[in-house]
Amino acid sequence: MEGFTMLIIYFFIFSYITITTTLSLDTITLGQSIKDGETVVSAGQVFELGFFSPGKSRGRYLGIWYKKDGEKTVVWVANRNTPISDSSGFLSINAQGSLVLRMNSTNDIVWSSNASTTLLNPVAVLLESGNLVVKDGNDNNPDKFLWQSFDYPCDTLLSGMKLGKNLVTGLDWSLSSWKSIDDPAPGDFTLKIDPHGSPQVLFVRKGTEILYRAGSWNGLRFTGNPHQQEPNSVYTYNFVSNEKEVFYMFDIRNRSVPSRLTVTPYGDLQRFTWIDRTHAWARYSTSMTDQCDKYALCGSNASCNINKSPAVCECLEGFTPKSPGEWEILDWTEGCVRKPPLPCNHSDGFLKHEAVKLPDTSHSWVDNNISLAKCEKLCLNNCSCTAYANSDVREGGTGCLLWFSDLLDIRELAANGQDLYVRVAASEIDNIDPMTQPIARRGQLSEKKWVIIIVTCAISALGLLVLGCIIFMRKRKRRIQGKL
Template identity: 75%
Template sequence: MGHEILYRVGSWNGLRWTGTTQLKPNPVYTYEFVSNEKEVFYTFDIRNRSVPSRMVVSPSGDVQRFTWIDRIKSWSSFTAGQLDRCENYDLCGSYASCNISKYPDACKCLKGFTPKSPGEWEILNWTEGCVRRASLNCNHSDGFLKHEAVKLPDTSNSWVDNNISFAKCEKLCLNNCSCTAYANSDVREGGTRGCLLWFSDLLDIRELAANGQDLYVRVAASELEQLSEKKRVIIIVTCVVSAMGVLVLGWIIFICKRKLRIQGKMDNSRDINDNNEESKTDEMELLIYDLNTIANATDNFADKNKLGEGGFGPVYKGTLMEGQEIAIKRLSKCSGQGIDEFKNEVILIAKLQHRNLVRLLGCCTQRDERMLIYEYMPNKSLDYFIFDKTRRELLDWSKRVEIIGGIARGLLYLHQDSRLRIIHRDLKASNVLLDNEMNPKISDFGLAKTFRGDQTKGETKRVVGTYGYMSPEYAIDGVFSIKSDIFSFGVLVLEMVSGKRNRGFSHADHNHNLLGHAWKLWNEERAVELIDQQLDYSSSSSEILRCIHVGLLCVQQGPEDRPNMSTVVLMLGGEGSLPQPRQPGFFTERNLTEPEITINEITISLLEPR
């Protein structure tokens, strides 16, 4: 069956493994590394033998050390080998380093190198690594670029001599055409002795905040010349600035300060909020899952674990070895969506945190796979209940109004309270998932768009979304804004009240869709007839009619007439009077023998993801 390396602690440098910051004196155990002509081994000993301790390797390859806590009668994790995704072996490929603080763009090529497959790097698949910008000459014109504070590369194809002077290391590497890098093999006593040479591609490098080592990577002379030229430019600029004198420099500082003060007055409040939001998102963890782990969790994507399928591809339920249940959305080879939507969702939703947004746990980009891993929602999606005659009986009015309120708060966060203004563009019943307590969570951000600053709307020639939920201005002209999402929300509210789909709705007396039917009943003061007949609404009729009223305000033809989400939340929770709605979009009666609208490149979801 072969083997696969999952995790590497790094080479021994006389004091510690170069890839771990945890190996230091502690009250639980001692450790020792022995390397000589006869043997190489690592050993540890428990300081207090009355305290049981054990090391565990899980089936997925995770390494942890546990100690027994007698007070709570339980094993407690003391250390873990793999603390973050940069610990995954060779995550970034050859000649690249991993920096966990820069996630999702965790990987970058070493100086003098460029991505081998730029398109794959764009979708966060770094496995092919980097290649040299300029070929080596295999002579003394080559040189070395220093990379500070890193976990040294895999030493499977390396050579070490702890007895020679480190000063000779550079020359030894330069005299061998196959040598790609060198480093100090023993950092004790100032690192004056010991030489470590590499003779193959450099793999599994990561940047460390502490306890890293310096690595010297061989590059062509042209790369050294470029670096020298940059340094010369910096020196020249520094000298020019110095020669300008205190007066001129003071004038520059005055202008800069004045500009900053003006900008600060304009953006102070927004910057404070942005900084607070940024500090939260930087702390988030997004895991890179191994393909074998996902295959095992889903019984190799067995049909019995398939939850549904949408425009992106099939969705599976999975159970990890530790018992955690997950949902896996797998990009289909024939999907109308693709790598852009995949990247969009990974980058966007990883930075969002709200109780009414589904949580993205990680992704998998091994081989040709593109998969997104979410928290599992045991009650599937809203359409599973609301459009089923039997299951929607489980949603009484109090639960329905809670779900409507949760969706509204989630949208308010996207439109107003998140660091960026986010337009979902595909809000619908199947994209609202329900947790074990039936709390709603908005999902599927593959088609979402972000706005910055004062931007309020955008345009596209590629209209994507789902029939029945798209606003008129978006479906016909490709114009989208927060008011596009408001329209979709209004459709969802009317569907929740009636238990009927907007698209596909039929009535014996007319050919309107659900929106037209609701508008007709409203004008005839018969709105109560829209309410789901399976609801006991005798004590809640006024609240339900208010929801119908808000729904009609949200689906008005003109986007300028629709309320924003903060107003919607207030209207749903208030008791005051509301403005009269105007005619909804797509009110004209349909010719049921012809398509409702014709749109190029539209995404239509048939069997929806759960």
Template identity: 50%
Template sequence: MDELQKSFSLPYFLTCLLIFHINSAAADHIINSSHAIRDGETMVSSSRLFELGFFSPGNSKNRYLGMWYKDITPKTVIWVANRQAPLTSKSGVLKVTNTGLLVLLNDTNGIIMWSSNMSRSVRNPVAELLDSGNLVVKDANDASSENYLWQSFDYASDTYIPGMSMGWNFVTGIETYMSSWKSNDDPAPGEISLHLDPTGYPQLLMKRGNVVLCRFGPWNGLRFNGAQHIADPAYRLTRQDLEMNKNEVKYRQDTMDGSVVVARNTLGQNGVVRRWTWNDRTQDWENYFSMPADNCDSYNLCGAHGICNLGNFPSCECLDGFVPKDPQNWNRANWSNGCIRKAPLNCQGDIFLKYSGIKLPDARYSWFNQSMSPSECEAECLRNCSCRAYTQLDIREGGHGCLFYNGELIDLKNPSPDEQDIYIRMASSTLEHLPQYTSMPVRQTFKKGREHVDLKMSEEPDFR
């Protein structure tokens, strides 16, 4: 009988142990109100790609709750919770309250160091680390992303990964943007930030405080105009999209067909955005994109109606039909005052100069119409005397919609990776100032480097 009990008990014990291990492994990506994460313990996504726990950055002894890639060395942190409230000892505890708040406590004194910001509660709250790298608080019985109480993807640090959005939720008032670390030892928000600015038409602005340092041009349906094309093979496994309605304006990258892409965009303390992709063969991160890429990416380097040309020395020149506003300083390579028109606009009988392959101007000084055809863009711009230029809003499938500019045209660059046309308004008398074109026909094209100029009359001009 004793032998029978022994033979029965051991397999039974091993089976129970295996079931317990499986259940524990399946549940280590979720905590509820009865389970906490202490310093030294971690949560791991079910795919085993992401890990959440406590760490000390650089040479600091402070402790932070953060997220990193589980099996990548050295540790690559992509998100930090208590950026501005470090723990000074290994006393941190992460808990989910009965009302659904995610709180980080100093277990020594019970002080809340950080908490999620939520306005409603659920009956059975849990925190879950998803396979996307998103830490979410939700009802255990509700998998809908629309019903999340809180998610880390809304509160980016210095890193953007596929699945995240960047921009504004106008209902909640939450802006998701990137901000650099203060230093390698301090993940508190630094001086540099990257925003999706919805003013006029959405574009990405890099800032130091409130000062714009660099600009990714307006969204054109495929990408942000003027940004480098990314040669990363893994980039082809992602799709980009801009969601714009009365409730939100958000840019988003997603992986396609369930692909696993270990890639990230980072915002450095030096004001450079980089895209990194993990190479399993070399066991290292490879850099496929940097912005700013050159001096011409410095915001508004050449002033209003000036264009920065990488192939020229000096780099700045005025658009055709414009001259330096301050010739003396312009010749000293101080281009900040930009360029002014040789001839003022008349509103009636104006012409359009077509430029191709240049970075589009700052879209904060623009308005748009999503339903117009390309042929309607010109007529609409002509009807409005404040319209200074126009281009297609969306270049996909032959193009549709119109983007109109008013005021000064700022932050132009030549060449641009995008062969997108922009039509700039000029007085018809401007033709008299263009060499060899004082009596040109209604349409004439000439080339200047990679810059194409198509003179397009709004009406037949009178050269008498």
């Protein structure tokens, strides 16, 4: 009897050790579940999956966080809108390959990944990247994952995640803030790509209102983010735009130095980097650095220059404030309008604005295979075209980007800005003193103006030459007469 009792004890001890060991691994298999209080950890101990309560909330959520972060910085939440009121939650995987979160007390489904394909050996694995994936057994081909948490971001963009849109399936890879630090439900602020026109990323919105725009991609960086440098010691980044998908992605250089991009409940877009020495997150960058980062602060056809604070807004050359009275009291909402209307013929010209954040490209057109010279001709031949620029600044500049509406959200930059050519009437170009313009803009003067300048200079030079000859001859004549 004593031997049988010891056998039972050993059996329970072995079962407990087996269960504990299994749940400390990175995989959930068919017939297995994790309960509130248990966790799954990625193979390299970077990420952890389990139940948590944010801030002062008593609700229980299933989420993923950094394991070595004592503050449990959560990067993904399954049941954002449906907290569990007690600790009876458990997660399992079924034969159809769906992850299912239930409450043990009622057996009600709280959340599901909603997969519908039967797999031979469905497993859920928490990868080192923080991606929770459902796959068939040992098939590690990412293209064959049945489901992955990276396709359903919350408020955080991790290394290897896509921010953008799948143009084939319609899958939207966008971020949405938490409602508050106590509530992970989707809040008011979103971060996404607008695929219209020339794709532009890092659009921060509050509802439908645009708060911040990073600008269009120019081959090296986003035109409104001049401090984005490649390479840097923390991460690399990439932007892809083709007929199938449009997305931005970054990759960290060193797994021991995690980096993340987060939309806060207050609408800020911030990048954080982990500092092992302090065992804490350091803010690496933020989207709204000054007043000029506010979307379309100066209205249409105007640019923002933070160095001219408080009057940071100025109409583009050839434009004037639409509401001069409001403009004088620093209300730039109405923006600027053209001084004279465009005649829409080949007498129109372009003024070059150097080192700027390019305007909103939502209503633009792009062709990456033509030269800047051809781009200018295309714009000139279309009465609706208002400006043009290179779409790619690499190798001296290639491609063509055309605008067909008012120009919004331009700002002057101290470095890494781009050249923008704005269409104006020929009379406006003629009225601009070339010596007051940057050297690069002097080439934009009309042919008529150049002819006048050249002829005037030639006549003046000839007149001075004739006058000099007359004076010389007179003096010579006087010297000869004096000798006689």
